Amino acid sequence: DIMFIDPDGLFFFFAMTTDQIPPPPKETKFHPKGIDFELLKRLAETTKTRKLAGFLTTHFQRVGSKTAxxxxxRAGLSPDLSPKRLSDEELERLFRALxxxxxxxxxxxxxLSPLxxxxxxxGIKKELRPEFVKAVQRPPAVVEGHPVIVETAIAYGGDIKPAGEIQLYRFANRIPLLYDVSSDVSYLVARRLNWSVYGLKSLEDEPIALFFxxxxTKVPFxxxxxxxxxxxxxxxxxxxLGWRACARDLRIYLSRKRRAASAARRVELLSRYYALIAEVLEELTGERPPIETVLARVARKAKVEVPVEVRESGDGS
Incomplete structure (x- = not known):
């Protein structure tokens, strides 16, 4: 749990939601696509390897003897050269080749250590209490030579209300990003996606929140x-792709919710007419037909409840 007292004396308490923690990151070598010249020079100056071929296979991942x-x-360098004796011009050629x-x-x-x-x-359920939430973790990707994992989530309904703007929560390596939201890659993606395909009017007018x-190892700020x-x-x-995966589940949820609401309206409408017909038949025949049984069968099929007034009239007949 986290407890905090701000400068004004207000007490904040954040209860722990789970005792599970993300897997810790593991140490690994540099990937050649993600280095710069200064890093290469520093590695060459401090390496314990004696030959250039061994230097590449020792200090860089995904580099075997054939790749080296x-x-x-490509760099025009001998594998037997000493890394520590390379000139700046030779280092530059090696860097370009890498x-x-x-x-x-x-x-x-x-x-990496994703959530x-x-x-x-x-966490989203605890803070926003939505009626629907779906999170997706994308497979590892590569951006500018660095490994990247993108996690997305969509929350809908519950305590989330339409805000007249896109409700977007952004994080980079678990740190929240609070400013310049309209310039962020996630905001630009959210604006260009066709959300109507997933049963939504617009992000501004729906009780929906997006998470990114x-x-x-190097966030592209x-x-x-x-x-x-x-x-x-x-x-x-x-x-x-992450938001589309979340939105597909949201579309299924909204479709089921709307079908259930439509079925409930049909049962309510039928109950009114059935009750009127039952009263007329009772006056004509002296016997009330079992409309409650019929409505119960319809409601059971539609997975809704029979209106209370119909059940009560059936109990009193």
Whole structure:
């Protein structure tokens, strides 16, 4: 649990929702696509390897002996050179060869520690108390040579009310992003998606909240202030696919809810006419037909309840 007293003396208490914690990140090597020249130079100066080929396979993930040989051939460098004796010009050639090589496997995502759908859904339920919530964790992706995991969620109804604007909650490595929401990649994706396909009028007029969490070794912030995330095509694609997956479940939920409401209205309408018909038949025949049984069968099929007044009239007949 978290307890906090602010400067005005107000006491805040946040109860722990779960005792489960996300898996901790694991240490891993650098991926060649995600390095810069200064990092390469520092590694070359401090390495304990004696040959350039061993330097590449030791300090970088997804680089085996075959890949190292191909990279060094592109750079025009001998595998037997000492990394510590490379000139700046040779280091520059090696750097260019490393970052322009396109046959690497994707970076190892075990270095990341996402929340996971279950924890995120529990947190959203605790704070917003929606009637529907769905969270999705996308498979690991690569943005600018760094592993990235995107997590998205959608919450609907309950204590969430229409706000006249998009209700978007953004996080980067579990840190909330509070400013420049309209410039963020998630906001741009939310604006361009056709939400009517999923049974929604508009995000501004519906009781809906969107959630976006990016986990990466290097979050692609647009500015040094780290207030919003850049609109990278690879990242935008992951956000869109995540929200679409959530929205598909929301569409199913809303469809069932609307069908149930329609069925309830039909049963209520039928109950009014059936009650009137029953009264007329009772006057003519002296016997009241079992409309309660008929309505109960209809209501059971529609998975709704028979109106109270009909049940009470049936009990009193």
């Amino acid at each position: 040989a191909e990279i060094l051939a 970052v322009t090589y396109d046959n690497y496997l994707p970076p190892d995502p075990s270095v 996971g759908p279950r924890l995120w859904e529990e 969490h990016v986990v990466s 647009k500015t040094v202030g780290k207030e919003f995330i850049a609109n990278k095509p690879e990242l935008a694609r992951e956000v869109e």
